[in-house]
Amino acid sequence: MAFFISRGRSPRLAPELDDAELGKLLKRLVPTAGTGTAGGVETGVAQIARLLEQDPAAFDRRAHRFAVLARFLSESRLPAAWAKREPHKADALVLHAWSDLEQGRGNGEMTDAAAVWKRCLLAAELAPRDPAPWVVMLGVARLERYARQDVFAVWNEIVARDRWHREAYLSMLAYLGPRESGSLGQLLEFVDSVRTRMPANAPCAAVELTAHVMQYHSARARGGAEELLAGNHWRSPQAAELLERARLMWPRPEFFSHAAAVADLNLLAYALTAAGRRREAVPVFEAVGGRVTGWPWHLDGEPLDCFKSALGKAR
Known part of the structure; x- marks a missing residue:
């Protein structure tokens, strides 16, 4: 079977995934992002605005672009x-707030969480149907350890606007896990509550597999016998069934249509290798x-x- 690498396409880190327009914008922003000149800022802002304005109702695509741009521009x-x-x-307002959130994640705390929250609330007033401001607020609430309610x-504000919002589901998965405010039991309860109702090709379809990878690495991190036996996790009936179902469906052309489908395929390739x-x-x-x-x-x-x-071993 011919591999893509034999056709000259070497593996590379691609934060934009398969979003060609976003990838082109990131390359154009490289000389602009760090410049202090008014002309450089004006050019960069105009390019970003044009990309984000392409389809204001495509919440999934916009969330992907906001997230990638925020990480890229956090400094x-x-x-x-x-x-x-x-x-x-x-x-x-959303991009400013999201980039501040990314900077806060890197530092372990927000410089001014109240100001970021205020910008998000204003953005939510200006664009009441858009879940993006609330996605940023969810990230701030997690990082700053706000009350669970x-x-x-x-x-609830996010899913009321976009039922299967990928970023929101993955964010809640991490929040309910033992590394943040929850436990393994709460994490699994969350997964069980959504997997039977979620469409197989939903943007958040990788939530269950993400939870399995989290469990697998939690066992490895404990060391000793648990680390040695961590691979047994993938032989459990539930994990094995999930991998079988995903490997048959996810790589099919057009099965996934959400913006981060390539990220989910990376996750599946990793899990199958593990x-x-x-x-x-x-x-x-x-x-x-x-x-x-x-x-x-x-x-x-x-x-x-x-x-x-992993690619070499698969070949």
Whole structure:
């Protein structure tokens, strides 16, 4: 079976995934993001605004673009400059707030959580149907360890606007896990509550597999006998059934249509490799097309190296 790598497409880290327009914008922003000139900021802001304005009702695509841009610009003055220039433009406020959230995640705390929250509330007033401001607020509430009722109140605002919002489901999965405010039992209860009602190709379809990867790595992190036996997790009936179902459906062309489908395929390739089902991972690697995500590969080391190693074993 011919692999993509034999056709000259070497694996690379691709935060934009298969969003070609976003990828082109990131390349154009490289010389602009760090510049302090007014012309550079103006050019960058105009390019970002055009991309985000393409389809204001495509919440899934917009969330992906906001998340990638926020991470890329978390150390840049562009988001703040845009919000200052257009203080009543929802997209500008959301990007500024989201980039501040990403910076806070890197630092372990927010510099001014109240100001970020205020910007999100204003953005929510300006764009009442858009879940994006509430997604940022959910991230702030988690990072700042707000009361549980406040976290769930924000969660309810998101799903009222976008029932299967990928970022929101993954955010709540982490929040309810033992590393934040919950436990393994709460995490599994959350997964059980959504998997029977969720469409198989929903944007948040990877929630269950994400939970399994979290459990697998939790066992590995405990060391000793549990680390040695962690691979047995993938032989449990529930995990094995999930992998079988996902490997048959997810790589199919057009099965997924959400913006982060390539990220979910990376997750599946990782899980199949961890489970020792390397031959079955071959079609998944082909569907990934060399577009590598940081998570979950970084759990085992440098993401690109880990991806290439797993690819080589699958071949």
